[in-house]
Amino acid sequence: GAVVSQHPSRVICKSGTSVKIECRSLDFQATTMFWYRQFPKQSLMLMATSNEGSKATYEQGVEKDKFLINHASLTLSTLTVTSAHPEDSSFYICSAHRAATEAFFGQGTRLTVV
Amino acid sequence: KQEVTQIPAALSVPEGENLVLNCSFTDSAIYNLQWFRQDPGKGLTSLLLIQSSQREQTSGRLNASLDKSSGRSTLYIAASQPGDSATYLCAVITNTGFQKLVFGTGTRLLVSP
Numbered sequence: 001g002a003v004v005s006q007h008p009s010r011v012i013c014k015s016g017t018s019v020k021i022e023c024r025s026l027d028f029q030a031t032t033m034f035w036y037r038q039f040p041k042q043s044l045m046l047m048a049t050s051n052e053g054s055k056a057t058y059e060q061g062v063e064k065d066k067f068l069i070n071h072a073s074l075t076l077s078t079l080t081v082t083s084a085h086p087e088d089s090s091f092y093i094c095s096a097h098r099a100a101t102e103a104f105f106g107q108g109t110r111l112t113v114v
Numbered sequence: 115k116q117e118v119t120q121i122p123a124a125l126s127v128p129e130g131e132n133l134v135l136n137c138s139f140t141d142s143a144i145y146n147l148q149w150f151r152q153d154p155g156k157g158l159t160s161l162l163l164i165q166s167s168q169r170e171q172t173s174g175r176l177n178a179s180l181d182k183s184s185g186r187s188t189l190y191i192a193a194s195q196p197g198d199s200a201t202y203l204c205a206v207i208t209n210t211g212f213q214k215l216v217f218g219t220g221t222r223l224l225v226s227p
Contacts, residue, residue: 006157032213034215043217043218043220044158101165102148103215108157
């Protein structure tokens with residue numbers, strides 16, 4: 001199956017610093033990627049839609065200045081959590097759709113802000 | 115607004131049993147429906163994708179059906195194994211959803227040896 005690679009899988013950072021998470025589609029081009037956040041024992045919450053070559057579209061309630069998204073190529077989208085605080089600690093997952101249909105997900109990134 | 119519900123929320127069975135996971139959605143105007151499994155602390159693994167024009171898909175011991183008009187899908191797992199233990203999520207893309215997946219609440223499955 002298609003592969004979406006997400007890096008890093010785990011990151012611990014100090015409060016006030018920024019963290020960048022990468023999401024790559026390894027064997028197909030993705031004009032659109034998605035970023036999700038997942039709280040313990042809950043389903044995925046869509047944060048934003050990443051569009052190649054244009055601005056991301058954020059879901060209601062998601063701070064665009066806190067969660068910066070860049071989709072500079074057809075295979076790479078990045079999510080930067082700026083000025084991270086402990087409440088930003090969570091599991092972040094990206095996805096890409098092959099041929100605009102089947103969705104494939106990255107391995108997820110466990111962010112811990114101390 | 116599309117809402118997706120999964121029943122049961124949790125399920126515990128002995129190894130070897132056949133089982134059915136249920137997914138229901140409120141808006142039948144879907145583009146497709148996809149079943150995923152998620153292991154603790156991991157991302158999602160795609161299991162089966164059913165296009166809106168299809169009624170079912172099969173992969174190994176897994177069979178997923180879709181009844182779009184009634185807003186239901188089922189995932190059938192035959193001869194369950196301890197390795198099937200995971201959370202199973204269904205998700206739909208609506209016709210006007212711009213590829214956005216709307217996820218169900220998930221079913222946590224535990225298969226005991």
